[in-house]
Amino acid sequence: MSDTLFIILSVLTVATALLVVLNKNAVNAAMFLLLSLVGLAGLFVLLDAPLLAFVLILVYAGAVVALFLFIIMLLDTTPGRFPAFKPMTIAASVLGAALLALGILSLSERAVLPLPPKAVAVPTMKNYAEQLFTTYLLPVQVVGFMLLIAMLGVIVLSKKYTPEETK
Amino acid sequence: MTAVIELWSGLHPLLQAVIKGLAVIGVMFPFGGACSLIERKVSAWMQGRPGPNRALPFWVAWVPGIGLLQRLGVFHLMADGGKMFFKEDPVPGHVNKFYFYLAPVVGMIPALTTVTVVPFGAYLNEAGKMVPLVLANLDVGILAVFAVSSLGVYALILAGWASNSKYPFLGGIRASAQLISYELSMTLSVLPVFLWVNVPGGNGTLSLFDVVSAQNGAWFGLWMPLSAIVFLVALFAETNRLPFDMAEGEADLVGGFHTEYGAMKWGLFFVAEYSHMLIGSGVFVLLFLGGWNPLPWVPLADVAVWLHLTTQPILLGLLSIGIFLGKALFFIFLFMWVRWTVPRFRYDQVMKLGWQKLLPLAIANLLFYALLIAWIQTRN
CATH class of the missing domain: 1.10.287 (Helix Hairpins)
Structure with missing residues (x-):
């Protein structure tokens, strides 16, 4: 049960997070961000941390994304009016992704992770x-x-x- | 009676959850309808007119005593409800169809979800301990209510944006600014209550049931009046009721965010608004007016002893629900009372009140009670 929920929620979180970036319509992107946050909150609940889950919903889903939508609506970012990616954006994204990959690689190859503590608070x-x-x-x-x-x-x-x- | 309880606990948890969900829908929708009738009757009473009192289906006119129901306007309620479902539902050509259909549904989600975490009664179990009557008993109680109800703003924003015309758009913009502004004061105003409930040495709780248990003596409304007032004012703003109904002010915005909506889609917004009112009133009663304790310094457990109800969990549960709902319904009436008494604020006044008056007041209130509670609880 818990594993099934974990798979469903993580797929929801990651897929919607990808859609946030790839969507050309800013309102759609904000709504997908909302869904992604809800999925993340679900994952926190699975980890027995309902407090974090509800704080996440309260602060990010309830207020921050609402403000995003507020700004998007005020700015009228009709899809297609701006080029989706400027050359600089692409360069920066590639650089960021490369650094992230490097970080993950070095972590998985070299790092010695501390053992999980026996008694968790x-x-x-x-x-x-x-x-x-x-x-x-x-x-x-x-x-x-x-x-x-x-x-x-x-x-x-x-x-x-x-x-x-x-x- | 025990047979019913055994049958219930024998059901599959999933089936139990479905039944609970259907129960929420089955209670909240008629409640929304009833509230619209009460609203019309209260407004009529305030303005010195009889209100809806004519409708009567001819095939029941022979029933003796039906005249009373007719004068109460019960059949207007049924006619209105039927109309909502069966009238034509026009969708303007210029709207963003997907979000236009989505918005009322999104509005219903927080309205129906928050009901599940609000305790509405209590009974004594065999061991003589109070057990809350609640669909989902969470430790994070109040946080869950605030978190889920804060999602209600999306219905207004999406409806305003998807309608793709000027007045709904302005309504959506106003709604998002207003709801986020007043959330701050609302959250700050309940903190003193939880500071007091979480006595030193406890494990920390945000549960609404524990708040009610802490009010067996004095109610929080009595010795934290400023908290209660700030919470109540913020509640009016959060539920979009007059004098704060900027999002749908008909004098300047036609109907605000729901201008383009009709039939049951519009009805869903209304049901959502009324269930927010009920939940808000309920939370206010739980936080500041002792929940299901009938009077200050008179806890429910004592009443159970006087009435010999300690071994009758079902009767005691019904009594507690009655007390709680009675208080909550008074606040529904208060909402309507204010609506037909106080004129609407201007938008800049609403913002000024929220940020420059209510928020500093809530912060000062929090500081005062933090110091006071620290002094009281560390004295011995």
Whole structure:
């Protein structure tokens, strides 16, 4: 049962993720992203981590993709109005894919993975919170700060500054 | 009675799930219809007119006492429901067909799914412990409700976009901005409740049942009034009800996102809206008004002892459902009361209220209660 579900959900996740990239219609792509996230949430549920699953749905499926759609609708990206891939995009994608392949290759050839721990902490809310606020406090703060920088950047870029006018 | 319970637990889990699913549909659709009737009756009452009271099929007119049902407008409800299903369903030529058909269905998914994680009653088992009546008892309770109901925005966005005309489009844009804005205040406003429920040393819970168990004494609405008010205001915005119904403001947008819809496709939007209202009211009652506890400081377990219902799980369950639904229905009435009393806000006022008033208020409220709860719970 669990294996069947895993296969169904992973195929759904990967196939829809591919369709996000290959689709020319931006609205379709956003909807496929939504499906992909739902599949991912299902995988989290299979891993006995319902908290992560619902946070993923709440934040990404519920808010982020909705904002994507909002922007897509405002920009009116009718399919065919822009070339799908610019040469630079292709070059960057190839480079990115090559780096990723290299990473996976070196990982599978050379890396010695640590053995899985014998006792795994029960994924309760308390354990999540404790890990986040003790062991991983610094990474959480750094990520939060980076998001803040991104937010400030958006505000600076989107505001049109006019030189002070004489009144 | 035990035979029924044995028959039920003997069924295949898949069959049980199908029956539960059908039960949700079988409850929510008539409920949506009934709500539209109540809405018409309440509006009529507020405006000093009788409301729908004429329809009466001639072949039942001889039944004594049927006049009461006629005056209550019950047959209008049936006629409206029948009309929804059987009238012509025109699809405008300029729409994006796929998403146009998809949008109402997408709207129904969160509306029917969230019902399954909301506990609606409780009973005492043989060991004398409270057991919640809920279709899917999740530890992440409130998070599941927020997560799944946040998907409701897609119905509005897709409907607005797929209709491919100006007013629905504006409605969809407004809906997406508004729903995301008020989600923040809503989530922040319930955090004090869970701060209190998760006492030090516990395992951490977001379950709505535990919230109700924590309200055997004082209800959270009584000592966290600001949380309750912020949640209620955000709830009005999230369910797209007046004075926040920017997405379908008929004065400026004809019908907003559902302008191009007709017949049952439009009906689905309506059922979704009413079930969101019911779920929202239910969650509010669970969080702030003690759920199925009849009065503050009077928990259901005590009432069971007084009425000698401790060994009657089914009767006690029905009583608890009655108490819970009674409170929830009052909030449905409140939704309608506000709708016919308060005029609609302007769009910029809605945004200003959400971001500049409600959000800082919710954050200040959270800080205050975080400090207060930390002080109370670490005192001894």
